[in-house]
Amino acid sequence: MRDIFTAELAALGEDLAAMSRLVESAIGSAGRALLDADLGLAETVIADDHTIDAVERDLDERCVALLAQQQPVARDLRVVVSALRMSASLERMGDLARHVAAVARLRYPQHAAPGPLVDTFTQMHEGAVRVAQQVTTVLESRDLDLAVAIERDDDLLDRLHAQTFTAMLGGENQLTTQETVDVTLLGRYYERFGDHGVSVARRVVYLVTGDFADERGAP
Amino acid sequence: MRDIFTAELAALGEDLAAMSRLVESAIGSAGRALLDADLGLAETVIADDHTIDAVERDLDERCVALLAQQQPVARDLRVVVSALRMSASLERMGDLARHVAAVARLRYPQHAAPGPLVDTFTQMHEGAVRVAQQVTTVLESRDLDLAVAIERDDDLLDRLHAQTFTAMLGGENQLTTQETVDVTLLGRYYERFGDHGVSVARRVVYLVTGDFADERGAP
Incomplete structure (x- = not known):
């Protein structure tokens, strides 16, 4: 019984x-669609998001089934409850990749990231891809350094987000209203x-550590 | 044992x-702070959000304790898992009220909602307060008509959100860049x-109905 549970x-x-990994692929493609004004790629991200949603549903059902059949307590119980919460976060990350792709699609054949902000959004894209890759690796390896x-x-994404406001409001780059809306949402x-x-x-x-202080939701 | 569980x-x-009810109060005050440029009210919403976060933590801990001690199955198990998810949604609604209040605070003594959009944001405020009140009542009464x-x-909030874009991009109201950013975020x-x-x-x-098709997360 215990072995089955451990395997599950x-x-x-x-x-x-x-x-x-699906989220990693989605955010990578969404960012490239944004930076390259690639309509096909944007549409792929949007169409594929339902796969991430389906994986979440499947994972959640299995968590509930595990709770019902194995009646875990203590640490095992927390593992299953945490899995429920992690799948919700990953599903939401997939939604956000879809939202980025949707902005890219709406502006096509124009570029949604205005010229003066291309560098900032390139860095945001790279930062987000790294976050996604590291999330995958931390889930695989439980390597705390990676966390x-x-x-x-x-923190880098927060700083770049702040940079978008400076760029929009600093007066040096006169963006159109549409560009301002897009930059605000994308940021x-x-x-x-x-x-x-x-x-x-x-x-x-x-x-890994059992330290509940570290566990609380999104910052 | 069963009676204790039912009571819990x-x-x-x-x-x-x-x-x-805390979320209802937060979104009500945040909207009034926004529409009246009321700094004190904005600061109260921001300061009080930690109470909602604390209630979520407490609720979640009790859900996990219930799972461990009562080992519920079938419908009872789903009730507890759903409570975990509902508390996460309510906590997020509290965050969003705090975000609205933060925009109001940042713009004080100016009004964050620009003149041409005051009517739209007044309707958004009223719609959001109704949503919050109805959520409370549906939790209390399980009245499905209210759902x-x-x-x-x-749907009304979605239409009003779309209206903010029309108002910003229609060319009739020349908003400043700061106003455009604020309206985009508030919407x-x-x-x-x-x-x-x-x-x-x-x-x-x-x-109430046991119909899983209705249960899936945020639309």
């Missing part, structure tokens, strides 16, 4: 990592993406 | 409703608030 918990961890690296990249999507990545990482840290 | 489930429902009313108010906060309200309502419908 391990499978749950693998599925979370697999879900994270710290995610926090650093989240927020990337910033939230980082928050959810940190949230997943903290839950992994919590599971 | 009822207490959980009452605590979710109490949490929802439908929440969906209608969420998104209200729109997300409605989504989370619907999410909570759907979970209540699911618990």
